[in-house]
Amino acid sequence: MNIGKMHVSEQVLAYLRKEIMLNRYKEGEHLKESQLSSELNVSRGPIREALSKLEAERLVKRLSNGRTVVGKFDIEDIRNLYDSRILLEKHALTQISPEALEKDKHLLYLYIQQMQDSFDNQIRNVDADMEFHALLVGMTSNQSLIQLWHSLNGMIQTLIEVTSTILESRQQEIIEEHLVVVDALAIGEVEKAQELLAQHLKSASDHYCQAVMELNLGGKIG
Structure with a gap:
């Protein structure tokens, strides 16, 4: 290479x-x-x-x-990675001020639209997905949270990239999961947004675990 x-x-x-x-x-x-x-x-x-x-x-x-x-990288590591992400991003939602949400809400919807446009053209827009979550955390202006999130970012993005072909059938579902989180935030239902976000990330964790098992055990590496 x-x-x-x-x-x-x-x-x-x-x-x-x-x-x-x-x-x-x-x-x-x-x-x-x-x-x-x-x-x-x-x-x-x-x-x-x-x-x-x-x-x-x-x-x-x-x-x-x-x-x-x-080192070791297996299903347990993926679950631990996403458990950490769930805790971090759920907490971030409670730290977003109404002013910050009003200012940047349109960008969250923009990233979702970019994901949809890419999907309509049979492309997985990993960057828009990651920018969406980065903005959710960034809207808190909490530098410790932001730094923690970015420390996980590289592994998460690579995990998404290496499993993207296996999870193509779930892309529309992923887009809709992002949309309902923002819709809940937009009407002030933070607890509902937290629940929806946790469900989205837990589902992602489960699917990535399955995809990695297929890649590592199913003879699809090469």
């Missing part, structure tokens, strides 16, 4: 994260900087930076002998 020159470490990070999630790099496998540098045609600096970020995400671990090996 030939990695482009712009934002090299981020491209390396996204590539390695995806390969680990798809089980192409096996748990315990030694990730050698020199080998990855040669395979990806980049210097060792971006490789080292990407591995450091993957360690923070617990997708790799550094052993006492200095070796970096692939």
Whole structure:
């Protein structure tokens, strides 16, 4: 694989994260900087930076002998990731002021429309999906919440990308799940919005777990 020159470490990070999630790099496998540098045609600096970020995400671990090996990524990790996201985003809904909602509500609907337009053209708009949730959290102006959400963002986005073909049939349902959350917020029903958001994310977690099982166990990797 030939990695482009712009934002090299981020491209390396996204590539390695995806390969680990798809089980192409096996748990315990030694990730050698020199080998990855040669395979990806980049210097060792971006490789080292990407591995450091993957360690923070617990997708790799550094052993006492200095070796970096692939960590565990399985169904339990997906559930833990989404349990954290549910807690964070549900709390965020309680922190959005009426003024912030009035100011940015149209953007939430805009992202939903972008998702719908892409779906109508048989495309999954992952960016619009992520921007929707980022805005929900961003509207709180709570920097701690925002930072926590962004720390999960990379793994979530990669998970969506690697399972998108398997979950194509659920795209319209996903769009509608976003819409009812905003509709509830718009009329001041925060608790209902929380419940709907939690249902949406729990459903996403269940479907991603099933999709990853199919990818890893169903002979569809390649």
